[in-house]
Amino acid sequence: LFFAFLSNYLIAHAAGDASAPLWFGAPAWRWMFWMEAVPAAVFLAGILLIPESPRYLVVSGRLDAARRIFTRLGGDANELVRQVEQSLHGEHRPRLADLIEAGTRRIAPVVWVGIGLAAFQQFVGINVIFYYGAVLWEAAGATKEHALQINLLTGFVNILATIPAILLIDRIGRKPLLVAGSVGMAVTLGLLAVVFALAAVGIDGKPVLSRGEAITGLIAANLYVVAFGVSWGPVMWVLLGEMFPNRLRGAALAVSGATNWVANFAVTLTFLPLLNGCGLAGAYGLYAGAALVSLLFVWFAVRETKGKTLEQMQDGATVDAV
Template identity: 50%
Template sequence: MVNAPLEDKQSTSIIFVLLISAAAALGGFLFGFDTAVINGAVVALGEHFNVGPVLVGMSVSLALMGSAVGALSSGFISDRYGRVKPMLLAAVMFTASGIGSGFPFTVWDFIFWRFVGGMGIGLASAITPAYIAEISPANLRGRFGSLQQLAIVTGIFIAMLSNYILVKIAGGSASMDLWLGAETWRWMFWAEVPPALLYGFAALMIPESPRYLIGTGREREAESVLSRVLGEHVLEKIEEIKLTLRVENGSSFADLKGRFGFTPIIWVGLGLSVLQQFVGINVIFYYGSMLWRSVGFSEENSLWITVITGVVNIVTTLVAIAFIDRVGRKPLLLLGSAGMLLTLGLLAFLFANAPLDAAGHPALSGSSATTALVAANLYVFCFGFSWGPVVWVLLGEMFNNRVRASALALGAGAQWVANFMVSASFPSLVEWAGLGKTYSIYAFFAAVSFLFVMFFVRETRGKELEEME
């Protein structure tokens, strides 16, 4: 009974951190929703604007260049204005993008609004993991950090589900009129506006990062936040943070430089970011409906398949949350890489050996179609419990206090550039080389990711942020 008040205080602290982490992770929800909503609209957009695969690829992927811009600028913005104000800015960008993307006059102003939303994604993708890492106790940081990925995959799922429901209501096609005489694909983008407004409201309610507050001389505010986060040993924690900030004062991209361009830990972060995209995961989320239509499924069934994929992604992220602080980051990454290599290799084999239809596309049927569906969802499963959440957790925690904002900005920026390269190249690559060779490329990078983790990634489970080199 003597320990009951202490246990109650610790439980209250955990609930508090969970709530504010979940509020911050709403940026991840919008990140997932905004990037995946294009999935259901991409074919209709191509038809509406009468553009070929190159402009279709650009309409999907130039938003990712906006994400790179937002991510690369996040380090300066978060160091200057904190973690919360950039979240508000991201919410404004998401809202503007959702409205504008539904009102395009040409493919070019559509791309502009997608670029604006991309900048919001970039800001949220870099700042949210840093904020959650800085607000969380070390023994639970992996689980709370995984909320970012859970929010992302939930956003992806909700986007896919809403796309499917809207197409179902419209009568089977995103090109058909829905409400108020507007085509269904426009409503897909307008559906983003309510959660964007909710994200802005949530950002107004959460406290600033204690590490940012201490770094800007606002120790009283930091003490108030830390007392609710830790429950005890608050003054010792403040002194520990002050010591690291004093030793490592100042943060810019110049601080990331090392003997070979960057310091080794920065290269590891960049490698994780790039490989997370080069395994091709976002091809499934951006072009999934197009992919399944190209191998013989109807538009409605293709969208339903993407919904199932979204559910698989959520379930596997919950697996990661359950195990990331138990087994560690590195084992999950290795297991995920091995699984992705096998499933991507199987998909490459099936697509390469499928008979072709009159248009020259592989036409899967019977057991081959079933096997491809199972392999694709197992691939998402393997990514979902490993490279999806774990990379974001590592990027939020693997850098020291001085360089965290700048290093995370650089890593997130590299991730979005890599995402752009994969997404922009997919339609043209499929047209030039075929689905089989395209998926062989992604399988190759899955093998590279295994070797990269094996030899270069260090375990960070249970370490305080102040212990990072």
Template identity: 50%
Template sequence: MNPTATRRKANTYYVILIAGAAALGGFLFGFDTAVINGAVAALSKAFNANSLETGLAVSLALLGSAVGAFYAGKIADRYGRVKAMVAASVLFTISAIGSGLPIGIWDFTFWRLLGGIAVGVASVIAPAYIAECSPTHLRGRLGSLQQLAIVVGIFIALLSDYFIAVSAGSAESPFLFGIAAWRWMFWTEIPPAILYGMAALTIPESPRYLVAQNRESEAANVLSKILGGNVLTKIEEIRQTVLRERQPQFSDLLSRSGGLLPIVWVGIGLSVLQQFVGINVIFYYSSVLWQAVGFSEKNSLTITVITGAVNIITTLIAIAFVDKFGRKPLLIIGSIGMTVTLGTMASIFGTAAVDAAGNPTLSGSAGIIALIAANFYVFCFGFSWGPVTWVLLGEMFNNKIRGAALSVAAAMQWVANFLISTTFPPILQYFGLGSAYGVYTIAAAISLFFVLFFIKETKGIELEDM
């Protein structure tokens, strides 16, 4: 084999390795947000918590994520991407230990809030670091690793909850050493949280950050391992596009007229629409959803696990095609698919007969069609808006504002997630499932026009040319 090809192969393996280590933050992001699924009922029973206290215990973690995301860019620009990852790892570990040790619902909520802050930091650092360390031709695929890690994290959390609950008999029953099973559900997060910190300490700092800190010889060393060959031209290009005379600030995101820069608004729109199409309702409330339409608890859990698996497979499809087809075509196809499938579910749930408790009952083929539509919706989201949003957020901002702009966009994503997650139960109660899915259908239709008019293709463009 020729030496150049061998070197290029070694460079590619190296980049995949460091991007994979950064994406571990995504795994913990998915794991941390989903692990409460199996524990929430047992937890509220153990502490005799009312529905408001339980709701806050679940949803305040999402607001913690918004806070963590908002400050992550500032931390990353001041102390570096790697140190921010290590800080997130420490917070994940403390939160996992504390969440399994609470004596009441309020200290439990505090530990979850801490975990939420860690999730927010990880949600900003991973896409920024991966984009800054990836060669242009691989950036889309490596950026999609973040979403793959998130969905694998969700899947593993649901699976470990399921096995712990089944082994103990229920989430409330004693498990190992006579300690309640639901506490062990949170402690399963400790090993990956520690591993994330250890992995972060073995990877190099982002070359863009190093150039901004006037550490060019270190940046050259990292870039030669990533790109190979002479990297001095690349360093010169980066030098022209980073702020060296001072730390980046949030004021850099403002235009001369005082409002946010148009590109920042596009990032916020992308983030908010990713949540407004209702994807997290499927993951946070899926077993409740399927029970509401007549499936048993066990079958509902099985369907939830299948949905998680579908999400992983479709993210792999995105990884295969994002650098071939580009970001915009995948988003357009995904938006069309989501509008059709969500519209189908809205129509089925909206016209279904209701039982004495007010829950829709799907008879005959309607239940099967709803099930197929729900999984096809996850499929459409999984190859488009799921991974491509993170790819675009990591690469669409220029080097001067990337940390701060990503922080604002990701913080708004967590606020949108909070709004969708907390409004679903009251919409379900007062207006029914059909109305809830009608709202998400409208958001999916808006997402199509948003992509057509506001998203520019970034495939094949160097970060320095953004």
């Protein structure tokens, strides 16, 4: 995201405006989209160089191909293939039926917890900041140039915020980080809602922020990104990888991942109508409310996984106090 923000800013700066023509007469905003093809091409080239998973090859019955991969990676290829075959004994391909509790027609509670985590990560509005950052700050009265600069700063802050998460996640645990992140996001989003609710309105209908309000809003927005980056950003994915029992891990991860993308799409799709209907104060207030609900959800529904093996998680996620 940071490099996308950086390329967008550099392209707009070179053209003088996002809608101004740049190379070959195409407007700068088109080049912003076309630049995305560069990392996509690099990613494609990298995929072509990655060997196939030996585990997948063993499952598919292509043992010779699996041995060749293990030989390239180092080690006794025959022994490694044998170990994979032993680990696969009694396993089956993930299926949605795995999500149903044995003897019932109910989805396992731990699956609902995973779905909730995946949904709340998006409902707090983080990708609105990333996707529509320039639109947000233009709506707050910033010029296009300044809006892109602020967006660039936000992306850099997000990178820095993940460092404390890496250092703290195994020290204080997953759940305390999520709780702290929810509190931080609720406070900063609430502050943003207040700033824009109290701001004057110009003749063009946009908020007119005083210097103090502008500084407060900028600090609150970046502290919000920090609160997300040290908690819900990385920790949600760590929890999803640890909380599900082995018998339903594959299916539960698939459903949770799909929920995250559906929630992302829903929040992104509804933001502009929300902005037009409720303004920035209403939008930020709604996301602050989601952050508060996420706090209650984590407090009452999420179980700490720090220091626990996958076998110890067989009972799933239940009510667990911080």
